[in-house]
Amino acid sequence: MRTVTEELRERGRELAAALAADGVAGLIVAWVDNNGIPRSRTVPVSTLPQVAVAGVGVTTLFAVFDTNDAITFAAPGLGTASGDVRLVPQLDRITRLAGQPAFAWAPGKQVTADGGPWAFDQRSVLERVVAALDADGYSALVGYEMEFGVYEQAQVPEDTALLAAHSGPAYSPHALLPIDDFVAAVMRDAEANGLRLGQVHAEYGPAQVELSLAATDPLTAADQQLLARQTILAAAEAHGLRVSFAPLPTLAGAGNGWHVHTSLWRGDENLLAGGPEGPRGTAGAGYVAGLLRDLPAVAAVTAPSIGSLARLRPGFFAGAFGFWGVENREAPLRYVPGSALLGEDHANLELKVSDASANPYLALAALLSAGVAGVEENLVPPPPVAQDPGTWKKKERAAAGIAKLPGTQAEQEEALVGNPRVTAALGEETLGAFLAVRRADAAWAAERDTEEVLAAWRWKY
Incomplete structure (x- = not known):
């Protein structure tokens, strides 16, 4: 009988020959850092037999890179420049890139030099949470809506002006005519790359486009969100365009939310099934209540950047206040009911306080842990809200128990550190590194105005 190492090496040989x-x-081996920024190593396909077994070396300090690529040594366990881990491609996720035919792509997992688990690996955090759900009899489906801005390439590198590649009208087929070839390439390449798209359309803001990914299991959803970025960026480059996934490319423009739709299942039963009043069963109600209870801490992970905080403005469908509603697009937690046309299993809960600056593995780990805790504790949510609390007086919001979500890095950190469920899901080491880079970003941004910060991070994600 062959050992695991021998099997991996043989699989690497087969893949190398086929590619x-x-x-x-x-082969591009990609992961996402604690700022939501994709990082990678590219290896010759001929080395796959070795890389499949031993990976490729990367510094431990990627866990404490901030958004400006500076390194903070403020995280426990990552206080020096010494140390290396191995980045191992997930062989079952290798995809030949339709828009970059000389390259294939795979998500990577970071392990210790002896192949053991590394405490700072973000993908492993989500693996643990999914395994815990499975042990308790649950599974989840996750789908993403990804908004992004599409712009003309600058004529000279020094030109920082944003020239919209389309100018609307919002949601109109006319809006996409100027970028027709780009949109067609995204759709073809996505299908070739194994991504199932729900739809693509011009969004509300000038230059804005939205792409939705079909729901799948949490790990696949996180991997595919990362693959979708690569697919979109390659298509934009081929058509002389630039794409910004930033939560808020500029104060004058629309924000880019990466809304997360989740449903929780027990066997073949969607626990969120229900109608216009919300989930029918106590488990679905508990899922909503758990997320609502922990929303300030969850948002600190799912919308963690200075750009995220600038995006969370009342009246912008961004979810600035802590409440839930049925089909209420101003709610950070928007319940989407099933229907006679779509079926009861279509029901899901949308988290609007989510964007590209979130590490998708950590974001889903926080979200699912909070929701399932509400199910296990039989929590009951308050009544859904159909209005926009941003138009209410403060005393009206206070009477309804609705508070504004944290608006600064310090407020987010306080909410996160004080939440035992989300911190347990992340783990002590990952949490320490995550907070270290959040503080580094906040310190850098404190010396600059918001527009300068947004411009500096516009193309990072």
Whole structure:
């Protein structure tokens, strides 16, 4: 019987031969740091037999890179420049990139030098949470709506002006005509890359487009969100365009939310099934209540950047206040009921306080942990809100128990550190590194106005 190492090496040989026969030169092994920024190593496909077993070396300090690529040594366990881990491609997720035919892509997992678990690996955090859900008899489906701005390339590198590649009207087919070839390439390449799209359309803001990914299991959803970025950026580059996934590319423009739709299942039963009043069963209600209870801490992970905080403005469908509603697009937690047309299993809960600056693995780990805790504790949510509390007086919001979500890094940190469920899901080491880079970003931003910060991070994600 072959050992695991021998099986991995043989699988690497098979993949290397198949990729080389298709004209693929390199494999991009990607992961996401604590700022939501994709990082990668690219290896020749001929090395796959070795890389499949031992990975490729990367510094431990990627866990404490801030958004400006500066390194903070303020996280426990990552206080020096010494140390290395191995980045191992997930072989079952290798995808030949339709928009970059000389390359294939795979998500990577960071392990210790002896192949053991590394405490700061974000993908492993979500793996643990999914395993815990499975042990308790639950599963989840996750789908993303990804908003982004599409702009003309600058004529000279020094030109920082944003020239919209389309100018609307919002949601109109006319809006996409100027970028027709780009949109067609995204759709073709996404399908070739194994991404199931729900729809693509012009969004509300000038230059804005939205793409939705079909729901799948949490790990696949996080991986595919990362693959979708690569797919979109490659199509934009091929068509002379620039894409910004930033939560808020500029104060004058629309924000880009990456809304997360989740449903919780027990066997074949969608626990969120229900109608216009909300989830029918106590478990679905508990899921809503759990997320609502922990929303300030969850948002600190799902919308963690200075750009995220600038985006959370009342009246912008961003979810600035802590409440839930049925089909209420101003609610940070928007319940989407099933229907006779779509079926009861269509029911899901949308988190609007989510964007590209979140690490998707940590974001889903926080979200699912909070929701399932509400189910296990039989929590009951308050009545859903159909209005926009941003138009209410403060005393009206206070009477309804509705508070504004944290608006500064310090407020987010306080909410996160004080939440035992979300901190337990992340783990002590990951939490320490995450907070270290949040503080580094906040310190850098404190010396600059918001527009300068947004401009500096516009193309990072």
